[in-house]
Amino acid sequence: MSAQVFHQAMGTLQSNRLLNNSGTHHELGNIRVQLIPKCFKLNIELSRNRNFRFGKKNFGIIQATASQTSVIESASSPSNHDTSDSKKKSNEAALILVRHGESLWNEKNLFTGCVDVPLTKKGVEEAIEAGKRISNIPVDMIYTSALIRAQMTAMLAMTQHRRRKVPIIMHNESEQARTWSQIFSEDTMKQSIPVVTAWQLNERMYGELQGLNKQETADRYGKEQVHVWRRSYDIPPPNGESLEMCAQRAVAYFKDQIEPQLQSGKNVMIAAHGNSLRSIIMYLDKLTSQEVISLELSTGIPMLYIFKEGKFIRRGSPAGPAEAGVYAYTRVCNP
Numbered sequence: 001m002s003a004q005v006f007h008q009a010m011g012t013l014q015s016n017r018l019l020n021n022s023g024t025h026h027e028l029g030n031i032r033v034q035l036i037p038k039c040f041k042l043n044i045e046l047s048r049n050r051n052f053r054f055g056k057k058n059f060g061i062i063q064a065t066a067s068q069t070s071v072i073e074s075a076s077s078p079s080n081h082d083t084s085d086s087k088k089k090s091n092e093a094a095l096i097l098v099r100h101g102e103s104l105w106n107e108k109n110l111f112t113g114c115v116d117v118p119l120t121k122k123g124v125e126e127a128i129e130a131g132k133r134i135s136n137i138p139v140d141m142i143y144t145s146a147l148i149r150a151q152m153t154a155m156l157a158m159t160q161h162r163r164r165k166v167p168i169i170m171h172n173e174s175e176q177a178r179t180w181s182q183i184f185s186e187d188t189m190k191q192s193i194p195v196v197t198a199w200q201l202n203e204r205m206y207g208e209l210q211g212l213n214k215q216e217t218a219d220r221y222g223k224e225q226v227h228v229w230r231r232s233y234d235i236p237p238p239n240g241e242s243l244e245m246c247a248q249r250a251v252a253y254f255k256d257q258i259e260p261q262l263q264s265g266k267n268v269m270i271a272a273h274g275n276s277l278r279s280i281i282m283y284l285d286k287l288t289s290q291e292v293i294s295l296e297l298s299t300g301i302p303m304l305y306i307f308k309e310g311k312f313i314r315r316g317s318p319a320g321p322a323e324a325g326v327y328a329y330t331r332v333c334n335p
C-alpha cells in the first residue's frame with residue numbers, strides 16, 4: 001500500500017484544521033470528519049467495511065536498537081519474521097499515544113495524580129481494545145510512566161499485536177539491575193520491544209487533592225475552584241503541580257529521549273496519563289495555553305501521529321474493529 005493510500009485511510013487530518021474550523025463535515029473517501037471548534041472534539045466516522053489492514057506484505061526489519069521501520073508497511077501476520085536485509089522504505093515514524101485504561105480511582109472518582117493505582121476490569125478491557133486498534137502498526141520502542149496503570153495498559157495492549165513481539169521492561173535503575181536483566185541472544189533481542197519507564201511521564205502530582213473525592217471537593221471548595229485546580233494551565237492545586245509544571249518535565253523528556261528515537265525512524269508508543277499526555281499533545285499540536293485547557297483525553301483510546309521531516313502530523317485514532325465512531329478527544333472534563 002502506498003503512503004498516499006495509507007494516509008487517506010488513516011484520515012488526512014492536519015492538526016491545525018481542528019483549531020480553526022467551524023463545525024463542518026469533511027468527506028475523505030469513506031471517512032467523515034466532523035470538526036467542532038473550541039472543544040477540539042474529533043469525530044471520525046468510518047464505514048463498517050473500511051479495511052485498515054495494510055496488505056499482506058512482510059515488513060521485515062526491526063532490531064531493538066538500531067533499525068528503521070516503515071509506518072506504512074505494517075505487520076500483517078504474526079508469522080512475519082524480521083529480516084536484516086529488508087529495505088528501509090520511508091523516513092516516517094509512527095507515534096502512538098495512549099492514556100491508560102480506567103483505574104480503580106477513576107472509577108471511585110478520586111484525584112489520583114502520582115498515587116500508583118491499578119486498572120479496573122473495565123480498564124483492562126479498554127487496554128486490550130486499544131491494542132486491537134494499533135495491532136497492525138509495528139512498534140519498536142515503548143515508553144510508559146513509572147506508574148502501574150500506564151504499564152498495565154501498554155502490556156495489555158501489546159498482547160493484541162499481530163507481530164507477537166515481547167515487550168520487555170528495561171531495568172536501568174542500578175548497575176546490578178542492568179546486569180541481572182541482560183539478554184544473551186541476538187535473536188531473542190530482535191523479537192523483543194524495549195519498554196522504558198520514566199517518572200517524567202507520570203500523571204501530574206495532585207498535591208493535597210490526591211485521594212480526595214472530586215465531587216466532594218467541588219461541594220466543599222466550589223465547582224469553579226476545583227475546575228481551576230483541574231484545568232487551569234498555570235495554577236497548581238495545593239502543593240501539587242500545575243499543567244505547566246507537568247509539561248516542563250514531560251515535554252523535556254519527550255524532546256530529549258523520545259524525539260531522537262522517532263528521528264531515527266523508530267515507531268514509538270507512549271502509554272501515560274491524562275495530563276502528561278495533554279502536555280505532550282500541546283507540544284505536538286502547538287496548542288496555546290488557552291487551547292490546551294479544553295483538551296480532554298479518553299481512557300484507552302490510542303492516537304496516532306506520523307513524524308515526518310521534523311513535523312508531527314496527527315492521524316486521529318486507528319479504528320476499533322467493531323465500531324463506527326472514534327473519539328480521540330472528548331469535550332467533557334471526565335469525573
Ligand SMILES: O=C(O)[C@@H](CO)OP(=O)(O)O
Nearest residue numbers: 110111112113203230274
Ligand atoms: O485524578 C487524576 O490524576 C486526573 C486524571 O484522572 O484527574 P483530572 O481529570 O482532574 O486531571
